[in-house]
Amino acid sequence: MIRTAECVSPMHPDKMCDRISDSLLDLHLRQDPYARCAIETCGGLGEVYITGEITSTATVTPEEIRQVVRDVTRDEHINVRLNLNQQSLEISQGVDAGGAGDQGIMIGYACRDNEHYLPQEYFLARDLNKFIFSHYAFDGKTQVTMDGNDLRIVCSFQNAPKEDLRRLVLEYFEAYFCDSNEGVPKIKTPLLFKVLNKFFIKISSFFFSICSKTSKE
Numbered sequence: 691m692i693r694t695a696e697c698v699s700p701m702h703p704d705k706m707c708d709r710i711s712d713s714l715l716d717l718h719l720r721q722d723p724y725a726r727c728a729i730e731t732c733g734g735l736g737e738v739y740i741t742g743e744i745t746s747t748a749t750v751t752p753e754e755i756r757q758v759v760r761d762v763t764r765d766e767h768i769n770v771r772l773n774l775n776q777q778s779l780e781i782s783q784g785v786d787a788g789g790a791g792d793q794g795i796m797i798g799y800a801c802r803d804n805e806h807y808l809p810q811e812y813f814l815a816r817d818l819n820k821f822i823f824s825h826y827a828f829d830g831k832t833q834v835t836m837d838g839n840d841l842r843i844v845c846s847f848q849n850a851p852k853e854d855l856r857r858l859v860l861e862y863f864e865a866y867f868c869d870s871n872e873g874v875p876k877i878k879t880p881l882l883f884k885v886l887n888k889f890f891i892k893i894s895s896f897f898f899s900i901c902s903k904t905s906k907e
Contacts, residue, residue, distance in 0.1 A: 692837045695812035697819040699830040699847070706762050707731040710740070713758045714750070721748035726777060738763070741773040811836045818843070821862045826850040 698704055710731045718725035725746035732739055738759050756770045803810035815834040822830060822845070830847030841863075845855050 692835060693809065693811045694833060694835040695809065695815045696831060696833040696844075697812075697815040699819055699823045699828070701823075701827065701829045701848075702831065703734075703829070707733070709762050710738070710759055713762065714740070714755060717750045717754060717758070718744065718746045718748040721750075722746045728777070729774070733768075736765075736767075737769040737771065739771045739773070743775055743777040745777040814841075818845075818859065818862050822847055822850070822855070822858050825854075825858060 700706075700709075708731075711729045714729050715725070715727045718727055725744070725748055727742065727744050727746065729740065729742035729744070740755065740759075752772055755772060759768060759770045760766055800807040801809055804813055806813055811834045814836075815832050818834065819830065819832040822832065826847045826849055828848035828850070830850070831845070833844035835842040835844075843859055845859060847855060
């Protein structure tokens with residue numbers, strides 16, 4: 691069976707959106723442990739847009755929000771647009787009475803693929819991403835496909851030359867094989883890489899439209 695998993699670095703746009711929304715939730719929870727925040731973040735081309743509804747006694751200023759964005763994006767000149775309002779009365783009434791203001795279904799499982807009880811392709815994609823990020827702390831993505839005992843690796847990191855990526859991937863898996871028991875997959879050659887040959891677009895200028903929603907209800 692062919693199984694594929696991917697992982698993105700902390701400076702990937704998706705992750706930055708998540709971190710901005712999460713950080714704004716934290717700002718409210720520090721003052722009001724009962725705060726309810728439905729905050730969505732998206733952005734691109736030097737601009738971040740934050741919208742949502744909040745029910746809280748906390749006082750969080752626009753400047754504090756903009757500073758969170760600057761800290762996460764590492765861009766002191768990024769433009770931040772805000773559209774935050776109080777939670778609608780209809781939703782608030784249901785939540786205040788003990789209901790849920792949002793619904794979600796999450797599916798997951800533990801397995802015996804490794805000591806972390808995670809699917810092996812997911813563990814390898816994430817661990818490889820962390821290893822490369824320690825050398826190139828920029829936007830990046832890793833993808834691992836397992837087909838029996840064969841591996842296919844797709845890797846792309848901002849500012850990272852193709853030759854360096856190949857070297858780091860081989861270095862990671864060489865150490866991984868040496869530290870692992872029998873039965874670990876082998877790398878199927880030639881390795882497959884998806885790279886843009888050392889692209890330099892700043893993360894604050896790289897278009898993205900993924901929204902993140904963080905809430906406590």
